[in-house]
Amino acid sequence: MITKKRIIILSILAATCFALASTRPAERYFEIAKNLDIFATLFKEVNALYVDEINPNKLVRTGIDAMLTSLDPYTNYIPEDEVEDFRTINTGQYGGIGAITREIGNKTIVTMLMEGYGAQRGGLKIGDEVVKIDDVELSKLSREESGQLMKGQVGTPVSLTVKRMGADKLIRLEFKREKIKLNNVPYYGMVGKDIGYIQLTDFTPDAAKEVRNALIILKDQGAKAAILDLRGNPGGLLIEAVNITNLFLPKGKLVVSTKGKIPENNLNYETLNAPVDTEIPVGVLINRGSASASEIVAGTLQDYDRGVIIGEKSYGKGLVQVSRPLSYNSQLKVTTAKYYTPTGRCIQVLDYTHRREDGSVGSIPDSLKKSFKTATGRTVFDGGGIDPDIKTEAHEAHVLTQVLFEKGFIFDFAAQYTFKHAEAVDPKTFTLSDEEYQQFVVWMKDKNYSYKSYLEYELQQFTEEAHKEKYYTDLKPQLEQIQARIADSKKNELNLYKDEIKMLLEEEIASHYHLEKGGIEAGFKYDDDIRKATELLHNTAQYKKLLNLQ
Template sequence: MITRKKLFAFSIVLVALIALSFTKPAERYFEIAKNLDIFATLFKEVNALYVDDVNPNKLIRTGIDAMLNSLDPYTNYIPEDEVEDYRTVNTGQYGGIGAITREIGNRTVVTMIMEGYGAQKGGLKIGDEIQKINDIELAKLTREESGHLMKGQVGTPVTLTVKRKGVEQPLRIEFKREKIKVNNVPYYGMVGNDVAYIQLSDFTPDAAKEVKNALTALKEKGAKSVILDLRGNPGGLLIEAVNITNLFLPKGKLVVSTKGKIPENNLNYETLNTPVDTEIPVTVLINRGSASASEIVAGTLQDYDRGVIIGEKSYGKGLVQVSRPLSYNSQLKVTTAKYYTPTGRCIQVLDYTHRREDGSVGSIPDSIKRAFKTSSGRTVYDGGGIDPDIKTEPKEAHVLTQVLFEKGFLFDFATQYAFKHPEPVNPRTFSLTEEEYQQFIVWMKDKNYKYKSYLEYELQEFSEEAKKEKYYSELKGQLDQISNRIAESKKNELVLYKDEIKLLLEEDIVARYHLEKGSIEAGFKYDDDVKKATEILHDNAKYKKLLNL
């Protein structure tokens, strides 16, 4: 068991180590050795004397995580058994069959099939429930254990036993694992007659190459402008961000600078290649999930007035990490520098250097944010992510919609719909009819999806405060009346939130026929950001005015 005393003792070691930055080198080395010795002897005593048995690996991991978490969330320890997953995230590659699964209740279901890989070639379908992997029942495994069973050495066999709607007996399907490469660009295509749309979801190796290929192909199809969608993109390799901006900027342009404690980390990254097109109008879509490398691309294009940024303020991660090998095949991912856009902006929103007394971290206050000028003289600011040139309102899914998704009701209805309607649908024009949506409402009647709305939580909190303040007896009648009105409204909730429920249903249904690309296309008709970007790109005067050109 880990006590507060142990963590307090460990924090003393940490504070001592931080203080070393103000000491002379000889004193610093002595203090490091001293504190490491204190920690080793402390751990030895705890291990020997603590009332219960302690797990050395778990205890040390807790200590390491607590120490690194006091720095920032991006400096992490990766033990040997997690290194492979870490590499998968950073490279987008793994050995598997190309199927994405999800747990719904006690079921493990296939939610997406990647095109061209073993899962698709072997006949696996979205909606299939995986019951066994290599004759081992999934019910007996954790999510992590089943994930490791699915992945493996390229060329090795794996057998899945699946339950499929409409098929009485479970199916046994054999596959050979192959090298799976998750595309950085899951979709590109035309929006209208002359606007290219490129969705970039990651910055793993070849991200710039994939964007370049997409842009080139769409220009050949007649694209006169481009939408680059970075919404929800958490970032990745900095060099890929540099190369992507290079597609729209000429050689020799500064893209990003990094500055750290060690001089070797103070670097300037410039465009080095011949661009694809320095004139084509560009809009970039961002939201709160656009971070790091996404912000480099958006910020650089904004600084050079090379594109109009549309959406929400981005995440605000202006820190650079590198990986360092440790003993026993483990690794350390450590923050080594901050990055700065061409104007000199650091878009880091949280100040981990100056923590509050309770250890919490605050945003950089507006009062100390600095103004910078873009190439055409527009004012932009540092210290808080990338501010879009055109702000759009975020759309939060209602609690009901979230519950329907999490419990798998939308997924199961889509599976049933595809079983009853085997003919493929057109992703861009498909829409559930009023009659079909009514069928969904009827189908939901015997389903358990009870939930508390935000309003109900607030009403409950208000009631509890009223009891504390001795006002509850006076207000009880009114509170009961409000509660009854909310309950009455919830009876009609599937109609009230029809638009957002219908969107998810349609995307899920289309995926059954056209996989991920179809699902993305099905969402275009509901996508206000894409509509706004298309509108701007079709209005050259407004586009130039926004960029002060």
């Protein structure tokens, strides 16, 4: 057993050995061999002599993860039992029935159905509680185990036994697993009479094809301008980012360059195809969750002044990863290069190359950031993500709202609402009346949703410091008065944060009737970024002025 483990360790470390400092070849290979041998003999001795029994797999995994984390957060080891999930993330495909479940309390609840797949066709409904999968009771399984039961080889049968609201008996439903493809574009449609909206959430295979099809359809429907929503998009395949920018840029334009230690990783990616439209005004929405391939698209369109970027500063991930196969069906995802937008800027915000003495990582200092000029002469900067042309403020949901969502109260009320109201609502115009919201407030009276607000955490820390500094006795009356006022305010908190709670309720109710598209459309009326984008795209003079096109 030790021999087999040693082989695994040597194989994995060999795959990452190029992370060692570069020296003359003979010295470098000696250092590699020496350190591999030290690691293997150390592992053998610890395994044999340590006072308690150890789990060799767990110990090696801890060592591998710590080693790779010292490089950057994106260089990861994927063992065999996690490879399938890794493939799903990268390809957007898996074998299943197209149902999304969530743990609410101690129950596994169907919270969304993917349109057109077996779960929807076979009669599963949002709000169903899954009691059994293939006669295996979910109450006896972990979340991970139940998830594995739902997925499986394409073409294999699977049965679900569910408890449904209003039904007297359990319902058994039969399905056949099929290839599920997660859409990169979960929604596209018109916002207003002449502006097309495309939401892009991933860059898995066919992302560019999906955006292209959406753009063509929206233009046929009369779109005179387009909004490309990249908010919360973590990125994915670089080539899909190249092909998406190609929809708006002519053939032969540089989109992105990559530069790494190995010459083979120094590449230029250009647009290769005819565009869909090089003239239509474009607004690109980004936020702090827009990363990697999202930033390539936003940064490239910004460099060519092809669209206005709206929202928050993006995440700032300017690193490229590739996956490499390892022994025993495991894989390595490793950072091989940095990428640069057409102006030559790398938007990487954290400097993993120059860690501090304590191992921590800092942002690229302002003194090292460089300025670059876009096609029309606008100034842009590297080293800190993509700066929007029009900045908007982020709206953080209050802790109460987050708790109501996480504990399932938003979902449960929406399920009861749709059960009582059979007629579907129009998601774009639907609003809960004040009377209906008060029904929610009354419904919540016997629910346990206790939480500690940020202010209460701060007050607790202040009180602890007051004790340490011997000021507590003097400050006690004021502290107790503040605590009392906070407690009094929390009695009316459901009305105090009515607007954001009501928004979530409306989105959830709309999604129960119209699936994912309904929830997206119900949120339009609350979306300040979309509102600002539509206002700008309707104002041709301001749009051109922002891009120096006049």
